[in-house]
Amino acid sequence: MVAESDSAHRPALPAAVCTIVRPARRTRSRRRLRPLTAFLVGFLTLASLVSAPAQSLTPASAHTANGTARSATATPADTVGVTVSPRESPELSPGQDLLLTVTVHNNTGLALPIGRVDVYLAQLALTTRAALDTWLRPDADANSGDQLVSVPTTEIIPAGASTNLSVTVPADSVGLTAQNSWGARGIAAILSANDVVQAEGRGTFVWSQGSAITPVALSSILPITTPESATGLITAKALESYTSSVGLLSRQLAAAIEAPTATIAIDPQIIASIRVLGTAAPTSALVWLDRLAGAGNDIFPLSYADADIALQAQAGAGALLTPTSFDPAIDETLFVVPSATPVPDTTSDPTDVPAVTSRTTVDITPSPTPAVEPGQTVIPSTSDLLAWNYTSTAIGWPAAGQVARTDLDVFAASGLTTTILSSGNVEQSDVFTPNTAVTLPTGLGLVSDTALSAAVRAAAEATTEDEWLVNVAEAASLLAIVSAENPDSARTLLVTFDRSSPTSATRIGQTLAALDGAPWSNAASLQAALAAPPATTVSFQDEAIDSNRVTLARSLLKREGAIAEFATILADPLAITAPARLDLLALLDTTWTSQTTTWEDQVLTSLAASFDLMHAVTVTTRGPIIVVGSKVDLRITLNNALDQAVTVRTVIVPSNGRLVVGETLDTIIQPNSAQAVSVPLSAAVGNGDVVLRVTLFTLNGTPLGQPAPIEVSVRADWEGVGASIFAILVIGFFGFGIWRNIVRRRRERAGEASAAANKTALPEAEPDV
Structure with a gap:
């Protein structure tokens, strides 16, 4: 069917006149007013373009917040959708028929009865990016252009099914000639059933008559x-x-x-x-x-x-x-040069x-690789x-x-x-x-x-092929x-x-x-x-990332600095800092941007794990402890839950002046073990309670966690009291022994005297005759 108006034959006009409001019913009388309306709209829009301020490279409607364009082919659930695209190539030359593929998507729960598809051509060329975006994603009452052909759907479309229609628009019906400027053109397909419009789809093709073109x-x-x-x-x-x-x-x-x-x-x-x-x-x-x-x-x-x-x-x-x-991730046994594999003299990879x-x-010319012997480990x-x-x-x-x-x-x-x-x-x-x-x-x-x-x-x-053709044409x-x-x-x-x-x-x-x-x-x-x-x-144009995301990332960077300070107690700090750096980089992956909640959970989990790591060396001694005497050595137990030895410095600060803490030495704690540290203490001002705050430090003075409190009860005068009691006990013991010996000897002497007296008093017995 030939277009009812010849507006498509006009030379390309500015994009501002491309979009015209379509009335509810298309009539010939109203279409005769379109050229004048288009001229007025175009004139006013061109005037606004001249005085328009600086604009972005891409119209705001062309993309969403995450930078991806709204799909012209997506069909929402419970709706009917139509897509239209060139069947083979987005290019159309004079004398060629316009070959189209129209796809109907029935995403409803009811079957679509037999109807028809009307194909339209945009009245004006799409000469700007804004015009193209407006055509492909129009308002509800946008003009669909001039009708070219009408084809029946021929069959009922079941619920949830799709069907393809091959539509051929004869070159004469397209209405474009060599006098029309080359460039993008809009096409639309409207599906009707029972005289009710079900859906409309839009696409594009490029009118090209072989004129000189400056390719992009x-x-x-x-x-x-x-x-x-x-x-x-x-x-x-x-x-x-x-x-x-x-x-x-x-x-x-x-x-x-x-x-x-x-x-x-x-x-x-x-x-x-x-x-x-x-x-x-x-x-x-x-x-x-x-x-x-x-x-x-x-x-x-x-x-x-x-x-x-x-x-x-x-x-x-x-x-x-x-x-x-x-x-830390390298297993040396996996880097042994095999004896059966020849070692090249130079690197060609x-x-x-x-x-x-x-x-x-x-x-770059590769440098020679040092010769290695079979069985040698090359890390x-x-x-x-x-x-x-x-x-x-x-x-x-x-x-x-x-x-x-x-x-x-x-x-x-x-x-x-x-x-x-x-x-x-x-x-x-x-x-x-x-x-x-x-x-x-x-x-x-x-x-x-x-x-x-x-x-x-x-x-x-x-x-699908039709979806690909739609987007390639765009x-x-x-x-x-x-x-x-x-x-x-x-x-x-x-x-x-x-x-x-x-x-x-x-x-x-x-x-x-x-x-x-x-x-x-x-x-x-x-x-x-x-x-x-x-x-x-x-x-x-200056932009910024969401403040919550930046705050969490700043916490990760600060945490890495703390791990680096903590790792100085290790014989090999890279065993901790190197994996921590790799894991930090993984948490900053750009693909986490679209997964805000999951990323936040991963960050909090990582922060909690690093907290446990930096508290793997602890003070296990707890109070209360009684200190008797003016000078004693306090033994404090330190625990290392790491897989390698650490070197720490123990600093003890008393809560008052009753105790004076002597100097402590740096301590080496073996992997997964405990180590006792002797700390000299001196009583200063008498008896009382003292809280010793024990803090572990790295050798460069960075504290390892919070101080561990140990309650101490000082009884400095118990040393003299104990000596007096001991002396009394000793004197009493020896005194009791002497007294008991004296009493025993007196008893023995008294017994001997009594026996002698009894012997003298008895008469000598007369012998029997």
């Missing part, structure tokens, strides 16, 4: 990351899962290899976690690492564990955090090459585990839309001279889309186009608008993929290839984006 250079960044975790190393089991044939990392790397112009932004945690396992690393992980080394993509590192560099800066870090050591610190690729250093042949190590990628002005100074102080920003962090004063490169106070910035990135991400994550239309809005200026744009590792992003290579095949878009490397002239109409 499109650069893309594909992150390779793993899901968030509270620990700083990925386990062997998780690595085996991620690097399996269908694992997350395998799919991400395959997508990057399919799009060789895409730049890889990789989390160094992945590389270090594989290498630190030595010979225990899963075979699939080692194969994956080799595939990464063989990829031809440009590559730069994210912060370790993809820790948010903006959050670190706003939490008070003077420089961005990096791993200090992996030694690019993963053993030190990192490059410039913005451009630098060719890799921290730099060995993290080394990679990066295209650049001077690029920082903070979380989208959360960078403050002071953060840039921290980035620069840490060696990051290029910062990737989102559209929410900049402001532009020109109506035309600028280059991705901008000049920042501390270096160079690359601004990711939020609306274009959202469309590309939606296409990459599409689960992305292609955005690029066409940028190309046509200022044909005399070549532009380079940047799109970024989601860093939260979506498992459904299976069409990355297909999407980038489709956009690269359009005449108005060419794939470009990140180096091309860095080399593009910086935009002069864009300025940095």
Whole structure:
């Protein structure tokens, strides 16, 4: 069916006149008024554009708070949805039929009866990004354009089912000719059943008649990351899962290899976690690492564990955090050179090459590897585990839309001279889309186009072909608008993929290839984006992270400083500080941003665990204790619950002057054991109660926890009293012995005298005759 009006044949007008309120009933008389209405609306809108203040790179309606565009294809539950998209290509040339796919989604609980689908063409070209967004996400009463064709649905659509309709609009019915300017055009499909409109879907295509076009250079960044975790190393089991044939990392790397112009932004945690396992690393992980080394993509590192560099800066870090050591995680038995494996004289693996610190690729000749004997143990250093042949190590990628002005100074102080920003962090004063490169106070910035990135991400994550076509058409239309809005200026744009590792992003290579095949878009490397002239109409817009999140991150940084002080009592402080640093970086992962409650719980759990760690060396002696005498040695027991020896200094402070505490020596406590410390005490002013506050310190004077109170009862005069009592007892004992001897002897003498007297008194007996 031919359009009822010829408005579609008019040359493209400014986007301001694109949206016209549609009456409830379309009549010919009212359509005759549309040209005049469009002219008046366009004139007034153009006048407002001239006097409009500076605006953001992306219309506010093009994205939500988390930086992703509202999907034009999503169908809410219990509703009917319609999507419409070009069937094969978003490009339409003169003489070609417009081939469309219309999909009806019945998400209600009732079947849809047989009806019809009416296809409309927007009356005017979509010449600005705002016009495109308004067309795809219209108000309830927005005009759908001029009707092109009407096709029946032919069958009942059951509840919860979807159906596809192939619609062909003849070239004559489209109504576009070579006189119409090339660019994005809007199409709409309205589903009616029983003369009641059920749903409307909108899409786009690009009208192209082969005229001279200045293509837009499109650069893309594909992150390779793993899901968030509270620990700083990925386990062997998780690595085996991620690097399996269908694992997350395998799919991400395959997508990057399919799009060789895409730049890889990789989390160094992945590389270090594989290498630190030595010979225990899963075979699939080692194969994956080799595939990464063989990829031809440009590559730069994210912060370790993809820790948010903006959050670190706003939490008070003077420089961005990096791993200090992996030694506590290394099992030496896993790094023994096998006798059957020949040891090469030189290193040919690019993963053993030190990192490059410039913005451009630098060719580095590997240095010879020292010869090692079979059976020898070769422990890799921290730099060995993290080394990679990066295209650049001077690029920082903070979380989208959360960078403050002071953060840039921290980035620069840490060696990051290029910062990737989102559209929410900049402001532009020109109506035309600028280059991705901008000049920042501390270096160079690359601004990711939020609306274009959202469309590309939606296409990459599409689960059906029609959903993919809808989003690819939107992305292609955005690029066409940028190309046509200022044909005399070549532009380079940047799109970024989601860093939260979506498992459904299976069409990355297909999407980038489709956009690269359009005449108005060419794939470009990140180096091309860095080399593009910086935009002069864009300025940095200061943003800040939520204060609660910053407060918790500041607590983590403060806790790490306390752990570092505590660890000085250990023979090997890295045994505690190195894992603590890795776990801290993992808790600052950018993917925690969308999981506020879970992240807060993980932070509180980590703080509680570190509190227990720093209280593993304690004073176990408790009172009350009685001190008798003027000078005594008090024995205090110290306990060490750690796995290695510690050296502490014990300081005792009495609550009053009844006791004077002598000097104490530094004490070495063996692992998982207790050690008694003798403390000399002297009584000073007599008897009474004293509380001794015992505090453990590191050798540099940092207290280890709170003082432990010990109640002491002083009885200094009991020493003289005890001596007197002892003397009395001794004298009494010997006196009693002497008295008893005297009494005994007197008794003996008295007995002898009595016997003699009795003998004298008796007469001598006469013998018998």
